Amino acid sequence: MGKVTIKDIAREAGVSISTVSNALNGVSVVKPETREYILEVADRLHYIPDLNGRNLKAKATKVLGLFTTSLKGPYFATLADIMFWECVKHGYELNIFVTWSEKSAITSILGKRVDGCVILSHDVDEEGAKRILELDAPTIFLDRELKGNRVSSIIFDSYKDGTTVADYFLKKGFRNFAVIQGVLDNYDAIERFRGFRDRLLKDGIVVDPEYILEGGFEREKARDAMAQFLEKGNPMPEAVFATNDLSAFGVMDALMEKGIKIPEDIEVVGVDDVEMCQWYTPNLTTIRTGYEKQGSLAVKKLVKMINGEEQGDIIKLHGQLIERESTKGRG
Amino acid sequence: MGKVTIKDIAREAGVSISTVSNALNGVSVVKPETREYILEVADRLHYIPDLNGRNLKAKATKVLGLFTTSLKGPYFATLADIMFWECVKHGYELNIFVTWSEKSAITSILGKRVDGCVILSHDVDEEGAKRILELDAPTIFLDRELKGNRVSSIIFDSYKDGTTVADYFLKKGFRNFAVIQGVLDNYDAIERFRGFRDRLLKDGIVVDPEYILEGGFEREKARDAMAQFLEKGNPMPEAVFATNDLSAFGVMDALMEKGIKIPEDIEVVGVDDVEMCQWYTPNLTTIRTGYEKQGSLAVKKLVKMINGEEQGDIIKLHGQLIERESTKGRG
DNA sequence: CTGAAAGCGCTTACAG
């Protein structure tokens, strides 16, 4: 290939490499004609800057990193697409990294591959997170509460979302529930469950451990758990709180396979409001968490922290209950 | 933060930076004790190498790039996850870039951010692709046929998949069809359609342009197109070929809303074999294209091209028809 | 086995 460098451009254009660099970077000090000519030569030679050379000297890479344990899941693509567009607006690129530990984020930040990170782990790495806080590297956590000078969290108020669902069911007069847990060490899964449980406790209602099923945030897993539950012949609860939509679909799959009617025999509520909630029959009552907002806010806040315009914060997004067919059983 | 460099380690350990570099990189020439000690010091100081310094001098970055126009779509996450694991096996990292033109891939390769690229564009950028071919940068295209010294394509034999579906319907004695087109300039969309059409033509069957609908590979768009088609009151076709599963679901949504029975009144076939094919009622007959294989093969081939072990190739993956309820109408 | 030195491609004060 024979890589073209600023040296080649300088020779070809008959100027120094400093002038080439200044022209290329639009430093206003260069005479317009010189600049024009250099740009033309650069273009003719198909010049592409070596990012390593540039980043080595420069303080910024103008790249943000999105670190995640998995690209799957119902809303990752939407979240990332929104973040991507928000990055473009602010003059940044977005790189996505699949990784199992925060170490990779640390390496990328300290290795000067990115100027800041957004971290979305399905499994929390406490040690890595602490290290990030120590270093005070510009970071946004989407999955836990952490705050530093340049470290923020933008999370769902999942505890409150759990209480919202409990409130809703209690108002209907229900007292017997099943709960589908999510990924066991996932922040949102834990908080949604806690909120639901605590609100019920206030009214003196305890959820029987037999009625707490593991859904792992997955449709298939939830379906299996519910099918197994039904096998046991326990009395049916009046309503099910699934800690995400996917597991709610799994629960409904299993119920309907047994001929149990939703919402007449049992009501179901999920969390997330993925698109499919509107397509599934019956369509699903759920909490709209607002993950689109999370994506754009993450980038905005991160850029501000990088620029030193704002300090770290903990931002909680409030969910909203969207009522649909799956809970139109009684009053 | 006060970035730690090999200089700091050298000073702290009382050796030269060359020795530090050699120790860190496991060059066997270093005395084991020296090496151990240096590693310990590096660890103690929380040393993280500056990737720009390293990549500037080194010929390789050990990073592969996956460039795509969108993270959405039913199989992107699976494809990327598989590629990620395959990268780990080969000692590479995987970076994902959302981008609208091949220019970004070129910048990354020539900018020495990555050693090679896998490109999956929903909209084809001919100019950019040509430039990659000229440069002969290690690249795998997943969306079009291109071949160079270090440029390969790993694509579905979508033309053949189209003929397979046509064959299947013809054997059942059908002669009246509707087709749901995909994204108009998408390679697979075009080829699936061409294969289907050409096979029918051989039997003297022409698909009425009124029966060729635009589905854009999206469920909603296909649903709307089919709903609009039904409004017109044209005679119903015997079968529908949707050029991907998502649009097949949309078509079935629209048909069932009008009380049309699948497969009794009309049969439907899709392409991809996404998971949902098994969940939808009726579950969907489709072509299993084998995108998992595409992902792992892409990484393997790319690594071999980078290492100079293999030249570019055009690899076509054969699809397989999976028969399910949506075509169990007649013989 | 270890160290001094050159250089990767770029940016950035600083002199002219």
Place this chain on the structure above:
DNA sequence: CTGAAAGCGCTTACAG
């Protein structure tokens, strides 16, 4: 407005 020079953090022949 332009250029000579230093230096970003690393690797890599080469001498010892």
